[in-house]
């Protein structure tokens with residue numbers, strides 16, 4: 001929390017994980033932007049490391065704790081700020097939502113980030129070539 005009492009979201013404007021949390025935040029909060037490519041990556045500062053050992057965004061400072069991992073944050077928000085609901089009350093439907101969320105957060109996103117950071121832009125633009133590039137790396 002800040003002196004104003006508002007939760008703080010540590011995030012990067014291009015981070016899809018940060019967007020996941022921004023969409024879920026239904027109350028007033030402050031943002032601390034971390035530029036992941038400036039200064040060698042501002043997420044690696046000692047100050048941020050003390051808040052989030054993973055040194056990744058998003059991280060939400062709220063209620064005296066700092067939570068990393070977008071899905072852990074949304075789960076906390078679901079339990080502490082139940083209006084509006086983020087998850088269905090019906091447990092079978094909730095399980096389906098969690099499956100989709102896990103596929104995106106744990107399956108698609110890490111590969112997507114890896115592609116962006118390891119693949120030259122011209123390969124990424126031509127998707128068959130990008131896939132070939134992946135294949136030659138044994139992914």
Ligand SMILES: N[C@@H](CCC(=O)N[C@@H](CS)C(=O)NCC(=O)O)C(=O)O
Nearest residue numbers: 015016017056057058069070071105
């Ligand atoms: N599983 C995490 C992934 C977090 C993540 O990969 N964050 C990226 C931005 S989208 C990041 O901080 N990358 C910087 C780094 O790893 O150095 C989540 O869902 O929050």
